[in-house]
Amino acid sequence: MDQVTLFQNLVTGVSLGSAYALIAIGYTMVYGILRLINFAHGDIFMMAGYFTIFAVSSFGMPWYITILFVTVVTVILGVTIEKVAYRPLRESPRMSIMISAIGVSYLLVNSATYLFTGLPRAFPQLGFLQKVYHIGDVSAPIVTFITPVVTIVILFVLLYLVNFTKIGMAMRAVSKDFEAARLMGIEINKIISITFVIGCSLAAISAILYFSPRPMVFPFSGFMPGLKCFVAAVLGGIGNIPGAVIGGFIIGLAETFLVGIFPQLTGYSDAFTFVLLIVMLLFRPTGLLGEKIAEKV
């Protein structure tokens, strides 16, 4: 692999990885608090893509308002899903709430097919994001270079939020022990809603960053990113925010370099993600940064 290829793949991998990382944070936070694999998260991300299209092509919003609008609408969608589909099942067995999540995912895909038809929609150009930029022989749209920066900034903001604010403390308490947190006067429902607000706004931002250089949105476009980001969250250690980011980077880079190094294996790039997952689960089920959670009897 020559140097240009190496750097180009590095740019691609890091950028893809940081978009994954943002989605993975949403998974990991919800899992940390509810112990729920939010299977619908990838589809919420897909819906955010459609919201952007409507904001720009139907209402003609400028790009900065679009970002705000999409974030708000996505958050409303996510919080509604939590209220309607997850909250009533909170006391039921884990399996039924996961099944509900799968049901929501199924519903979102089918609704998107119905509302927006199966035809792919072009993702609009937002401001300067899609302008191609060259550094030496490496060339990519500007958004590719911005994505990692955004992700790192968000990571630090979140770390501050979780570790040094009252809400963060409440979140940590809820994730450690539901009952005890409630007894300490923490409003569980509020904290869970806040978690979904954060997760969904990240999904919205990530949708904008992800779809700008890959500008097609269709009902299934959230499916694979969703699964891969869950894998990323598990790789990093589920429930752990920096872990999710690291996991996202690993998946993004691994996928890109697999194709770069073994061109004959391109067809396996999705499967490779899952191989990574299974290997990780066998040797270190708690992920890279995860703590061991004692099983409650």
Added chain:
Amino acid sequence: MAFEYKRLNKTTKIILTLLLIAGCIVLTYMLDKGIIGTSYTVRIVRISVIYALIGVSMNLVNGFTGVFSLGQAGFMAIGAYTVGVLTIPLASRPNVYYLVPISEKIQDLVMPFGVALIIGGIFAAIFAALIGTPVLRLKSDYLAIATLGFSEIVRAIIANNQMWPITNGSLGLKSIPTFPSLFIPVIISTVGIAFMVLLIKSSYGRAFKAIREDEVAAEAMGINLFKHKGLSFIISAFFAGVGGGLLAAHLTAIDSNQFKIMVTYELLLIIVLGGLGSVTGTVLSSFMICSGKELLRWFDLPHSIGTWKIPIFRPGLRMVIFSLLLMTVVLFWRRGLMGRKEFSWDGIYNFLRRWPWRVRRLIRGDYSKKQEEVTPNA
């Protein structure tokens, strides 16, 4: 006045059961000979019985053993491809493998459908054993995602170039001989389901249920968790493989995209609707969902009142309604059709008797004594 739960006597039950079996045979015969229904109805019945078998196999792991596995589509793919590769007639092979010729090792290998089906099941079971050894030690959600990953890996291997001389890669298989008669899938499914029912009723089945209720307690009682989970997982994979083989013969043309995760999700929704932990519920809901999907096709067609074209009717509405129905079940009717109960004549008998009793109570305006409705553990 309390409701009294009455049991039917044994002879009545045996007669009723025989009548039901006879009824099923007659019905199958009539469908098969085209006396009632059409080829479309026969198709729906065929797909329903196949999904019933695969659904019960998934319920064995998820509903009876409490292991949340999402790998069913992968096992189905293994079974389907085994049956496909082994049963395509020699004469059709050059036409099927038209880009890359079939591997020399299997080019003359043709097996009867039954043998191929069992081999498909065994292959799926072997893969289940290989993957199960490490994966079954994981906790529920990790296990779900690992098995889901496994089914994607299987799909990728089938479609990729390296397997091309065997699986025909991206092009998929076609010209797979179909069933000569409706009886074949019906009988195979029935035998498979009956086997799993016997297993569930045996001491193994009781161990499975104990694991479902409380793993730690079950282990303390001396149940070997790993062995029993593995057994349930492997048997489930075997029947998923057999079901996949039946599906291959049903469709006559298969490719790797037909075994995506969506298939597993649909199966999951079937067993949830039927009741996690109920065999008869799964069978019932398999018929309901497979036929329901077709009946709802009406919603995809344009409709008009007078000359006004109703705008909501367009392709895709059917699947939205279908998924809304399923969400309703998941949220408001969590036990599904049957909960963990099974079909029994006593249940039906008392269900029927209870309605006139309720009406009578309603007329009397005697609502207060709701507790009087007693149901012994049937």
Added chain:
Amino acid sequence: MKKISLLLILALLLTTFLVGCGGGGEEGDADNVIKIGVFEPLTGENGGGGQQEVDGIMYANSVKPTVMIDGVEYKVELIVSDNQSDKTMAVTAANYLIDQGVVAVIGSYGSGVSIAAGEVFADANVPAVGASCTNPQVTSANEWYFRVCFLDPFQGTVMANYAVQNGAKTAAVITQLGDDYSTGLGNFFMDAFKKLTGDDNSIVVNQTFQQNQADFNAILQNVRTANPDVIFAPSSITTAPLIIKQARALGITAKIMGGDTWENITIVENAGADAEGIVLSTFFDAGLADSSQIAKDFVEGFSAAYYTPVPAVSALGYDAYMVLLDAIERAGATDGDSIKAALNETDDVEGVTGSVTFDALGDAQKNMAVIKTVENGEFVFLQAVTVE
């Protein structure tokens, strides 16, 4: 609550059941109606192209709504069944048509679903006329399937010819894993290209991607390193703009070529300026329409009733309908065997996309393809290629 929702569900299921049955029973009482099935994807991956083909068939139906069979005029009723671009669904969707009592079927966009449903039509002795399914497997070994378009081996050869004539020495091929159309066409192109250049190593990159894949940077970087003269990437309209845009963003300047699916204005809309200069083969060009009255009328009528530019698949849908009606009229009966026999005898029926004569396999003997490029956001005719 539980009880109420239970009752609601049951009520809903019951009403759908009744309505569904009622809906099925209403039609078909009139004596002088024949039903023709339209077997197309309206949702799923190929939903867009399928809709265009349906529009062509619907337009044909509005032009010629009746057919004379044995001196009696019959009204043609089209029954559309959505195969969801999915093989499993396709088989049931095909059965639905059979159940509705169709005498023949038109479709489908997407070869995979046509292959899967072929056996259903054959079992039911219902002839099917494909409009734009180009994979050879659709009609080979299925005497009940016909088609009015050219085949992928031909299309692959045409594109390889064009590439070589324009000085290409090396090519990269990118195909979709698990897709009959893309894989088949890609392979036919490779065979033809190797033969024409006389160099077995002229295919410098041969990569596959997965369904719903959105990031092609890694694959395209391999292409960029190999620096081929042309890139051949037969793919769906969902994937094509992604490949085109990302290739250009990477700074790849090689000519990008595709197959007939690319003649769809959504690709140009979605890929924007990057779509300029892409090359594709297709069945038909409105600019050629002057030469034939049928084509001229079709282009004018269709543009007025639906939209412009006229997609080639709509023209093929129109042709498939007309060829089928012609056969039914000649058969003078509505049973499958008669229609099939009449279809087999179809000889030089003039259509929008050229005249149709079926060979022994049921393929239209078409030896002309149109090569187009994109200029200023519009498809522009480059040349018509005839291969004997």
